[in-house]
Structure formats: C-alpha cells, structure tokens
Amino acid sequence: MSTIEEYAEIxxxxxxxxxxxxxxxTTNPExxxxxxxxIQKVSVARRIARGEKRIGIKMxxxxxxxxxxxxxxxxxxxxxTDAMILEEGGTLKKSxxxxxxxxxxxxxxxxxxxxxxxxxLEAMSAVEAIAPAMExxxxxxxxxxxxxxxxxxxNTSSSGLVIGAWRSPDVDFQNLGMVxxxxxxxxxxxxxxxxxxxxVRSLVMAxxxxxxxxxxxxPGDIVxxxxxxxxxxxxxxxxxxxxxxxxxSVSISVEE
Amino acid sequence: MTDQIQKAADxxxxxxxxxTACAPVRDLIGDMDISAAYQVQDINTERMLAxxxxxxxxxxxxxxxAVQQQLGVDQPDYGILFxxxxxxxxxxxxxxxxxxxxxEAEIAFILGDDLNSDRLTTADIMSSVEYAVAAIEVVGSRIxxxxxxxxxxxxxxxxxxxxxxxxxxxxxxxxDLRLCGMVMERRGDPISVGAGIACLGSPIAATxxxxxxxxxAGRPLRKGDVVLSGALGPMANVEPGxxxxxxxxxxxxxxxxxx
Numbered sequence: 192m193s194t195i196e197e198y199a200e201i202x203x204x205x206x207x208x209x210x211x212x213x214x215x216x217t218t219n220p221e222x223x224x225x226x227x228x229x230i231q232k233v234s235v236a237r238r239i240a241r242g243e244k245r246i247g248i249k250m251x252x253x254x255x256x257x258x259x260x261x262x263x264x265x266x267x268x269x270x271x272t273d274a275m276i277l278e279e280g281g282t283l284k285k286s287x288x289x290x291x292x293x294x295x296x297x298x299x300x301x302x303x304x305x306x307x308x309x310x311x312l313e314a315m316s317a318v319e320a321i322a323p324a325m326e327x328x329x330x331x332x333x334x335x336x337x338x339x340x341x342x343x344x345x346n347t348s349s350s351g352l353v354i355g356a357w358r359s360p361d362v363d364f365q366n367l368g369m370v371x372x373x374x375x376x377x378x379x380x381x382x383x384x385x386x387x388x389x390x391v392r393s394l395v396m397a398x399x400x401x402x403x404x405x406x407x408x409x410p411g412d413i414v415x416x417x418x419x420x421x422x423x424x425x426x427x428x429x430x431x432x433x434x435x436x437x438x439x440s441v442s443i444s445v446e447e
Numbered sequence: 448m449t450d451q452i453q454k455a456a457d458x459x460x461x462x463x464x465x466x467t468a469c470a471p472v473r474d475l476i477g478d479m480d481i482s483a484a485y486q487v488q489d490i491n492t493e494r495m496l497a498x499x500x501x502x503x504x505x506x507x508x509x510x511x512x513a514v515q516q517q518l519g520v521d522q523p524d525y526g527i528l529f530x531x532x533x534x535x536x537x538x539x540x541x542x543x544x545x546x547x548x549x550x551e552a553e554i555a556f557i558l559g560d561d562l563n564s565d566r567l568t569t570a571d572i573m574s575s576v577e578y579a580v581a582a583i584e585v586v587g588s589r590i591x592x593x594x595x596x597x598x599x600x601x602x603x604x605x606x607x608x609x610x611x612x613x614x615x616x617x618x619x620x621x622x623d624l625r626l627c628g629m630v631m632e633r634r635g636d637p638i639s640v641g642a643g644i645a646c647l648g649s650p651i652a653a654t655x656x657x658x659x660x661x662x663x664a665g666r667p668l669r670k671g672d673v674v675l676s677g678a679l680g681p682m683a684n685v686e687p688g689x690x691x692x693x694x695x696x697x698x699x700x701x702x703x704x705x706x
Contacts, residue, residue: 368628383628
C-alpha cells in the first residue's frame, strides 16, 4: 500500500511529463474520496514548491452531460495554478498533454472571501466579474478512464485555462446559450443552465467543498464553474472557440 | 406501389385510432423515394380533414445534425399540426393522448403573412413572423418502441403529438435566435439543454426550408399558422405525473403537465 505522498508523486510526475498512468484504484480499490483530496492537495503543493502560484479552483462534473461522459455521479473540485493559463487567441501544444479535451465554461472572479455554507446572495455579491472560458482537461489516466477517487487525486483532470474578457456580473447568466466551434462549425451546443441549473449554484457548492478541506475561496481567486457540455477531444490543426450569449467568446488553436 | 403506400397509411391510421402502436412501415415503403413516405402522411392528413379537423400549422423535425446522421438523412422533415394538438398552457395532458410521448423544447413562430411561393428567402421569413414564442412539443410515435427510420417517421406525420405554446409572444428583434440558451427541467433537474443554433443553425433557416417545401407541396403556410421550428436540444422521456418546464432565454417559460 502506497502512502498519500507516494500517490501524490505518481500523479504529479504523470502531469509534469505528460505520461498516462494506470488508475490508482486498480491497485488500491479502497482509495476513498477523502484520501483522493489529500493526494490532490499534496500533489499540487509539489507544483507550488516548484514555483507555481495558486490562482483559484475549478468545479468539475457539475453537469449531467459531464457525469454521463465520464461515468461518475457527483461533483468534484480541483486546484488551479498560474502555470495552467493558456493565452486566449493563442495556441496550445498538444504534445504537452496526454489526451487533452476542451470544455465550455464560465468563470467567476471573486472580491470577497467565501467558505462553508453560503447563500446564493452571498455568493453573487462576492462576484467581481464573469467571463467565458474553456478548460483544458487532460486526465493522466490511460484512456481517460477513472473512478471518482481517481479523478479527484488527479486534480480533477485540470490542465489548462483559456479565459476571455471579463465583464460585470450584472447580466442574468442563468441560461446563456454556449456553443463551442471547431474551425468555425458548431460541435457542442448547450446552456449555462447545464451547470447545476444555474452557475451560481456551482459557486455555492465550491465554497462548501473547499471548507470541507479546511480551505476557503479568497478575494482575487477565480472559480471555474464546470463544463456546460461534453468535452471535445482536440486535434492538431483545429481552432476551437466558444461563444457565450451576452459574455462574448474565447478561442485557441492546437499545434503539434 | 400505390398499394404499398395505402397499406402503410392504413397501418398507421389504425394505430392512431386504436391507441396501439404498430410495426414500422419501412417493410412496405422503405425501398421507395422519400416522397412515398410523404404520400402516406398525406393520405392520413386527408382522413383527419375528413374527420373535421383543421390544419393550424406545421412542425419541422430532424433539425439537429446528430439526429439527421442517426437516421441517415441530410435534410429535415415536416408534419402537419391540427387544431386538437394545441394544448392550452396549464392544461393536463392525459398520457393516453400521445402514444409513447417524449418532449422537445422549441421556438414556435406565429405567422403574420401567407408564404405562398416556393422561392422564398430568409428575409421573407423574418418579415412574415408575427411572434416567436417558447414551446414544448410532445412528440409521439405510432410505431412500437420508436423503432423508426426516415420513412417511418415521415409517414407517421413526423412523429407529431401535441404542443404547448408559452404565453409571452415576442417580436423577432427582441430575441437572439441563435445563441438563446434553452433548458428543460423536471423537478429541478435539467433533462435537456441547448441553444437556438442547434435547430439547423437557426430556427429561421428551418422555417425557410419548411415554407418552400410546403408551397411546393401545395399546402403553403398561411397567416396565423403555427410553426414548430425544431428542437433546441435532445428529446427527453416523460412519465405520467411529470411536469416539465422549458425556459428559453429571452422568450420566457412554458410548461407541460402529464396526468
């Protein structure tokens, strides 16, 4: 039986070297969700020790489409660092990842601390700005297959962020059309309502989940609310863009 | 050939009259042109009219690329809407009313002009739309287990059932037809999500296709007609007792209740 630290090293190295690994639960079926969050915390601490900065968190598996795509039945969260930021309108190198996928999201920027049980009103009043975003998810597990514990230990597949222009949150963002285009043609069509019925619920859930790990969301943090549709597996040569009603668009191209 | 078409129409008519789903009709007309399936549909349309029903609009179906691929076609299809398919907002829909019901969220257009030409343009459609309104279409299939190919669904009046229109009609200039978000919920759970672009790129494009086809077929769209332009997201199952609510951003809310 490996320790939390040993598992953390395995997933961290897999991420750092873009190498697929076997599921942790293959050798340790007993791995609990709590163990998995402990592994995630230590593995991200290794990244911070290498000089990366924490910038916020992401919520994952917050839509029915995503839960069905990966075969789990509850939401999860992961930690974001500045090394994950990809240039909006720029390119991403596919070879830096194992089997990258992009998914359409909205992202919040906070101006107040949130932790534990908060109301939607408190969550909304902590939002400084909102932006359209795509998350690059890249499970380090072979064939993108995992249990809930596996994916949490792997920092919920978090790998990259493309964030568009921020705007004031004074727009009703409950049910915004979200369309992801590949080379100009729509491939994924959904609505921000796919995110738990309303993206602000994802922020409320984020505050509760980080508190369970003894942490909080801080002013200046960003919170990725979760994918609104199934993710798109990227190929070299594609330009992928997301258009969100009232929020604008983001785009990135994929190279070797 | 005419004989096969008549047999297919009889099989579907009997299913609709007895409330017992039948076998697919592709064994009869599946090797014929798509127009044969529309001839089947037309025979039963005439029967409906002979029974005193009135045509009040049309529906377009197969407006999502994924659904077209599934059925191996590259164009939408259409069906006829009759007066008794119009369910008032708030009324219960008995589950026996539609065979094997499923629900779809759509934008409905109410026309303010006749579209009596087969050379219509996008501009003609835009200027003829009186109102856009959120709608729930309750589709159904007279064919057991929804075991349908393209011929089966067209012959079966495009798997139509009943529909509910919302009560917030909007002028087109106030609606983002392409990027409007759509969510359909049952007990607070999103069972279908999408956006306007899912309907053939734009619900206007689907309506233009329909209007030209209907003029060619000799049943042109008329002032006052309702057009159910096509689903904005995947269809979802419903059970007796369900209440389904659809919100389309900018068009308000519409609900369907199943008793």
